[in-house]
Amino acid sequence: MAFALNLYPVTYIARYNPETEKWDEEWLESDKVTYDELMAMSEADRKAVLDKRNQMGLPSVSYTSQYAYSCFEGMKGFPTKDGGVAIFRPEENGKRFNNSMKGLYCPAFPVDQYVKASVEFVKRNAALGYVPKYNPDWEKTDYADADSIYMRPFMNSEGAIGVGCSKQPYVVICATTVSAYFKKGLDGAVITNRIRATPHGTGYIKCASNYVISALAKKEAEQAGFVECVYLDAVHHKYFQEGSSCNIFFVLKDKTIVTPELGDTILPGITRKSVIALAKEKGYKVEERPVSVKEVQKKAVECFVTGTAAGISPMSSITDLNGKKTVFGEGFGPVAKELQHELKGRQYGSLEDPNHWNTVVIPGNK
Numbered sequence: 559m560a561f562a563l564n565l566y567p568v569t570y571i572a573r574y575n576p577e578t579e580k581w582d583e584e585w586l587e588s589d590k591v592t593y594d595e596l597m598a599m600s601e602a603d604r605k606a607v608l609d610k611r612n613q614m615g616l617p618s619v620s621y622t623s624q625y626a627y628s629c630f631e632g633m634k635g636f637p638t639k640d641g642g643v644a645i646f647r648p649e650e651n652g653k654r655f656n657n658s659m660k661g662l663y664c665p666a667f668p669v670d671q672y673v674k675a676s677v678e679f680v681k682r683n684a685a686l687g688y689v690p691k692y693n694p695d696w697e698k699t700d701y702a703d704a705d706s707i708y709m710r711p712f713m714n715s716e717g718a719i720g721v722g723c724s725k726q727p728y729v730v731i732c733a734t735t736v737s738a739y740f741k742k743g744l745d746g747a748v749i750t751n752r753i754r755a756t757p758h759g760t761g762y763i764k765c766a767s768n769y770v771i772s773a774l775a776k777k778e779a780e781q782a783g784f785v786e787c788v789y790l791d792a793v794h795h796k797y798f799q800e801g802s803s804c805n806i807f808f809v810l811k812d813k814t815i816v817t818p819e820l821g822d823t824i825l826p827g828i829t830r831k832s833v834i835a836l837a838k839e840k841g842y843k844v845e846e847r848p849v850s851v852k853e854v855q856k857k858a859v860e861c862f863v864t865g866t867a868a869g870i871s872p873m874s875s876i877t878d879l880n881g882k883k884t885v886f887g888e889g890f891g892p893v894a895k896e897l898q899h900e901l902k903g904r905q906y907g908s909l910e911d912p913n914h915w916n917t918v919v920i921p922g923n924k
């Protein structure tokens with residue numbers, strides 16, 4: 559299944575109560591249709607069930623629907639080799655979500671409540687069969703086509719019409735099945751002349767409004783035959799920022815790994831942070847600093863993008879604004895492959911987890 563919406567039956571909704579200054583929690587169970595029952599249905603019946611799951615009773619007219627005043631997270635649960643299920647670094651997502659809400663000047667959802675709700679969320683859906691089964695065949699390709707649970711926590715405002723900041727936000731956790739993220743048949747990345755984020759803007763938080771530009775730039779890239787678009791900085795138009803919804807890395811000829819340093823225009827990816835840590839553990843020199851298009855054209859031998867949905871995805875080439883194409887070659891380069899093996903191995907539990915990145919939700923038989 560591709561990156562399409564197939565919601566799970568159980569949804570978590572919390573609502574901020576300004577009087578108690580607490581979040582009132584609720585579990586919405588749209589239906590009790592198990593995963594196997596859903597798959598056995600006719601297409602029309604299945605669509606009816608899935609459509610109903612998307613009716614969460616949120617206000618139709620709100621700061622969110624009118625002004626894209628919202629923020630979200632992308633987080634994955636992985637079936638592990640021992641037969642269990644684990645969520646990858648949920649406290650990191652919880653911290654970022656909290657920071658996004660602070661950035662939006664609305665009451666921020668507590669990190670511990672975020673982690674607790676996420677764990678309970680996976681358990682409740684797993685009880686209805688919404689949990690992928692570990693398949694040893696995935697190991698052959700370092701989990702390139704492996705299944706996982708894609709969780710999408712988000713904030714939604716109360717009903718409202720004038721431009722303003724939310725005082726009584728909702729926090730929702732829902733999930734859908736996913737596998738491959740990038741469209742098949744397209745190839746390479748292209749630099750876009752659109753600007754994703756400006757200094758003093760909202761590029762450092764995962765807020766909904768940032769993704770309108772990304773949707774446009776990505777459509778333009780795909781129409782031109784590219785799989786991904788890459789942004790340059792807003793001030794100099796010289797330095798790489800990131801991809802449409804992924805961070806970007808380059809491997810230079812001397813094996814140094816470089817990635818743009820964080821600031822207020824780059825989203826602090828948890829995959830980015832994990833990849834940097836893994837690369838350092840493996841003995842690579844990793845530099846977080848400005849990376850210019852010129853430097854990449856002269857010195858880079860690999861390029862890959864990272865994100866929860868994208869994993870580690872190699873880019874076969876980068877085409878600049880003048881149409882000059884720098885070719886890295888098809889598929890994974892050796893460094894991207896090594897990092898992919900390590901990251902996915904830890905996430906799916908075929909390798910040790912020395913940094914305790916996994917939060918076990920359902921224990922395996924070890």
Ligand SMILES: *Cc1c(COP(=O)(O)O)cnc(C)c1O
Nearest residue numbers: 803804805825827828829865866
């Ligand atoms: C979500 C996102 C990323 C990747 O973050 P992860 O935590 O690794 O999933 C990178 N860039 C942007 C713009 C994003 O929205």
